[in-house]
Amino acid sequence: MNRRAVSFVEIIIALGILIVCMIPVLTMFGTSGRAVLKSQNLGFSIGLAHRVSQHLLVMPFDAITEVPLPGSPIADGPDDGYFNPVANHGTQISGALRITKAQTPDLWSFLRKYEYRYSLIVNSVNFAAGDRMKCVGIIITWKEGGKDLLYKLYTYVPDI
Amino acid sequence: MFPTSERRKAGVTLVEMVVGAMILSIIFGITARWFFMQREYQQRLTHISDIQDNFRRANWLMVQELQMARTIIWPRLNADRSIRSDTKLVFKDFNGQIIAYYHIPAEQRIRRCVIPNGPGNPVVTARPVGEGIASLSFTAASIDNRLISLHMSTGGVHSLDAVYLTNSE
Helix, strand or coil, X not given: CHHHCCCHHHHHHHHHHHHHHXXXXXXXXXXXXXXXXXXXXXXXXXXXXXXXXXXXXXXXXXXXXXXXXXXXXXXXCCCCCCCCCCEECCCCHHHXXXXXXXXXXXXXXXXXXXXXXXXXXXXXXXXXXXXXXXXXXXXXXXXXXXXXXXXEEEEEEEXX | CCCHHHHHHHCCCHXXXXXXXXXXXXXXXXXXXXXXXXXXXXXXXXXHHHHHHHHHHHHHHHHHHHCCCCEEEECCCCCXXXXXXXXXXXXXXXXXXXXXXXXXXXXXXXXXXXXXXXXXXXXXXXXXXXXXXXXXXXXXXXXXXXXXXXXXEECCEEEEXXXXXXXXX
């Protein structure tokens, strides 16, 4: 008689096992979400570092100076020639837009959300007598899920 | 009539079934809601991933051609030497051809065309340089017309990059 019946306790245990089995499946969704977010932020950081490296090539040699860690914020940052001002659709300097909440709200909120910053490590290097060259380490830092992340890129800037 | 103890052993009572069904339906409801939320979340992630792909592709195509170009024709710095942005970029490529990239907001596309040096109409490249890009601005950032900053955005996802022209006229 006992074999034909299912007790209430058995149902509860079965449901418990079902829930335990489902937990790994549900956590898979979160893992893939974090991977996409990481990829988005890393891709964006690579672009930022590349942008700085390209801007360094047109900067006056002596103006390339160190920006120590924890770095300069990109949103609400100073007029540095790398990120601010970011655009100007007018014909005068008064039309220049900076990465601020008022002027570029969408970009500003994206950068603020992950607290994007950049740092520069500058070292003078000489490959031959008379050469003037700077080795610049570009460090992009951001916060993601409570963790501090960074992307590093080295570039050489000659004094031409 | 069975004795009470035997009746209990024979099967599940109606109360037990109802309680079991209720618990099951609550768990099913929570799980279904979870799956529905995850489905939406996954769709959003797929969308972000697609946007990133679009940015990467457009960036790569433009940067490859631009870094070998000779000079930027438009946009150029303003008369007061402030930066100047536009949704169009015109430059002279490595072979001396005049090339233009331009953004079409209605189509969310970046197009490329070759502008003839003499009479004739611009020849638009069949395949767009970029698709699914809501906004794009090219910013002239150097006095020698050799640095262009790029800013693309779609649905809250952004790309900030720049390209320096390694060739000179």
